[in-house]
Amino acid sequence: MYGWKDNIRRVRPYIPGEQPELKDMIKLNTNENPYPPAPAVEWILRGYDAEELNRYPDPSATLLVDAIARRYDLRREEVFVGVGSDDVLAMSFMTFFHSNRPLLFPDISYSFYDVWAETFDIPYRKIPLDDHFEIHSEDYAGENGGIIIPNPNAPTGIDAGQEKLEQIIRANPNAVVIIDEAYVDFGAVSLLPLIDRYDNLLVVQTFSKSRALAGSRIGFAMGNPELIRALWDVRNSFNSYTMDRITQKLGAASIEDEEYFQVQLARVVASREWTKKELRRLGFYFPDSRTNFIFARHERLPAIEIFHALKEAGILVRHFALPKIDNYLRISIGTDQQMQDMIRFLDHYLADH
Amino acid sequence: MYGWKDNIRRVRPYIPGEQPELKDMIKLNTNENPYPPAPAVEWILRGYDAEELNRYPDPSATLLVDAIARRYDLRREEVFVGVGSDDVLAMSFMTFFHSNRPLLFPDISYSFYDVWAETFDIPYRKIPLDDHFEIHSEDYAGENGGIIIPNPNAPTGIDAGQEKLEQIIRANPNAVVIIDEAYVDFGAVSLLPLIDRYDNLLVVQTFSKSRALAGSRIGFAMGNPELIRALWDVRNSFNSYTMDRITQKLGAASIEDEEYFQVQLARVVASREWTKKELRRLGFYFPDSRTNFIFARHERLPAIEIFHALKEAGILVRHFALPKIDNYLRISIGTDQQMQDMIRFLDHYLADH
Structure with a gap:
């Protein structure tokens, strides 16, 4: 005897970082950008014709796809959005x-x-990083059905560099290799130029971090037209109209403002470098970050203890209760003021503990 | 020998209705609402704080879930949004x-x-409707892994009525039965009150038709908390932040304006009834529609011929080149003016052909 409950797909839900809506909290736990999105986003909203919302959006998101293609010097057929x-x-x-x-x-x-692998019944094997959280290309030479590597890696912040990653792509012509570049704009080198050379390479990026649009939900993939076509086919077999009209326009307008983008990136990078210096002074160790977060452990105090002390002081960072990394904190880069407040608190706290 | 192309999931892509962005086209092919969304939608956009878009949205979409729960007199735990x-x-x-x-x-x-069944490797069996496109409850009594029925049905527009559907739900306590009520607000009776009686019933509705927000992408499901919990778990294992910040606010504001909703629905229903009368006069046959479209065949001319004639005249309706229904047109209900223009064209066209 069975019932409807037997037919339910059992999954391991992802636990996202906390999203408190408290205005006075210093929120450094989900790697959001502390600055607002490009000014054009506000102008679009002010002038938006709400009447057109009665119509379905363009399922191909052409306006946004074309804006991304222009920015990265690609053809429309090489860009997928989600x-x-x-x-x-x-x-x-x-x-x-x-x-x-x-x-x-x-x-x-x-x-x-x-x-995702479990949700879609994809067999997988995790390849250990070395003791310095570094990737070794030769570990990815075995038989496989695909490879995905975040670069810079999360939550370590380390940039593996083009050479290592290109070796992996070259050694695996029979598998799609995805480089997940969510954080690449903060100081790593994108593998995008390699998509012409390797037809098995897909590069994925997002508007959520460097473009300060986490609230709007825009990600994109770049690769050869055959990979991109396959993605659109699966997308359209699933849900043809996923990206709403407003988001398509906001995304397109935001990516056109290159100057704002660069200025705002430079501010985040400057705050990160200042924060690194201060954390070092306070006895923290961390791999060199090329992202908008720092993955740090303290020479003396356990991460979880510092995590709770910070939280009590209204400063939220991320702690992963996972093997190998449970003594680290992932600290997102906020505004200068926020980073100064955090350092000031740690200064006092570490003096007393 | 294999290559990366062997690992690509091959799907049958859904072909959505055409979405021309031509302003002078009369677009009656995708069952959109001809009226704008509730006025609150525009107010929200005018006053929206673009700065907050740098933060991830609430993954539980609480604001919107609560607004839907209030409107339908449910608990938060009985509502899922997508x-x-x-x-x-x-x-x-x-x-x-x-x-x-x-x-x-x-x-x-x-x-x-x-x-979807093919994409997710779900075996399925299509149960034939009778010659009048009617559902018979007893056809759904066999062993199954679930049932889904649109009511009113699309593209026929027929309301099966509560009795028949309740028989199916009652006869299948071991399977989840989904009633897809995308069009229910236009004149059918929702099965929502039955979710307390049947723990295997899930009712799905949308903001795209009756609430004139196809451009914003909001759908929702209502059912017992265990069903709803299972949906959130799969959702969160997939993508935790799917509904952007702006859409959550627009949706919540729009569902609160019950008066606008009712007035606008009444207009669509009145146009539909007028259109039925005129189509009948012109020799069309159609099942009685409880939706915002009419599924009609002509007594004399083939549907595909009328389809092309309308298209040439700048009036887009939907034709499905599928067995049993390829002699029908699905005509969405537009404004009074649009329906009058269509009838005037058909009047002349049918006189000449």
């Missing part, structure tokens, strides 16, 4: 890793990868 | 039909059902 890079990545898992061979990814990386 | 009802339905297929027994649905119904 509702945040999580959507782009989930669709990519469904599309490209439909195999009985294991998907490979670093054992410390974005925590959604194993969730 | 990016259009296609998203809600795709998630429901993944969540509830994870079985080796066939999913059952009418052979003439929403054309996405078989696409």
Whole structure:
């Protein structure tokens, strides 16, 4: 005897970072950009014709796809967009890793990868990073049904560099290799120029971090037209109209403001470098970050203790209760003021403990 | 020898209705609402604080969930929201039909059902409607892994009525039965009151039709908390932040304006009834529609011929080149002016052909 409950797909839900709506909290736990999106976003909203919302959006999101293609000097056929890079990545898992061979990814990386693999019944094998959280290309040479690597890696912040990653792509011509570049704009080198050379390379980026539009949900993938076509086919077999009209316009307008983008990036990078210096002074160790967060442990105090002390002081950072990394804190880069407040608190706290 | 192309999931893409952005076209092909959304939608956009878009949205969409719960007199735990009802339905297929027994649905119904079943490797069996496009409850008594029925049905527009559907739900306590009520507000009776009586019933609705927000992508499901919990779990294992900040606010504000909703619905229904009368006069036959479209064939001329003649005249309706229904046109209800223009054209065209 069975019932309807037997037919329910059992999943391991992803636990997102806390999203308190408290205005006086210093929120450094989800790697959001502390600055507002490009000014054009507000202008679009002020002048938006609400009447047109009675019509379905363009399922191909042409306006946005074309704006991204222009920015990265690509053809329209080389760009796919989705509702945040999580959507782009989930669709990519469904599309490209439909195999009985294991998907490979670093054992410390974005925590959604194993969730998707399990949700879509994709076998997978986690490849250990070394003791310095570094990737070694030769570890990705075995038989596989695909590879995904975040670069810079999350939550470590380390940039593996083009050479290592290109070796992996070259060694695996029979598997799609996805480089998840959510944080690349903060100081790493994108592999985008390699998509012409390797037809198995897909580069995924997002508007949520460097473009300060986490609230609007825009992610995108770039690769050869055959990969991109396959993604659109799976997308359209699933839900043809995922990106709403307003988001398409906001995204297109925001990516056109290159000057604002660069100025705002430079501010985040400057705050990060200042924060690194201060954290070092306070006895923290961390791999060199090329992202908008720092992944740090303290020479003396356990991470979880500092995590709770910060939280009590109204400063929210991220702690992962996972093997190998449970003594680290992932601290997102906020405004200068926020970073100064955090350092001032840590200064006093560490003096007393 | 294999290559990365062997690992690509091959799907049958859904072909959405044409979405020309031509302002002078009379667009009666995708069942959109001809009226603008509630006035509050525009106010929200004018006053929206663009700065907050740098933060991730609330993954539980609490503001919107609570607004829907208030409107339908439910608890928060009984409401799930997604990016259009296609998203809600795709998630429901993944969540509830994870079985080796066939999913059952009418052979003439929403054309996405078989696409999803194939995408998620769900076996399915299409149950033939009778010659009048009617559902018979006893046809849904066999062993199955779930049932989904649109009511009113699309593209026929027929309301099966509560009795028949309740028989199906009652006869299948071991399967989740989804009633897809995308068009219910235009004159059918919702099964929502039955969710307290049947724990296997999920009712799905959308903001795209009756609430004139197709451009914003909001769908929702209502059912007992266990069903709803399972949907959120699958959703969160997939993509935690799907509904953007702006859409959550627009949706919540729009559902609160009950008066605008009723007035605008009454206008669509009045135009539909007028159009029925005129189509009858012109020699069209159609099942009685309880939706915002009419599914009609002509006594003399083939549907495809009328379809092309209308298109040439700048009037876009929908034709499905599918068995049993290829001699029908699905005509969405537009404004009075649009319906009058269409009838005037048909009047002349039919006199000459």
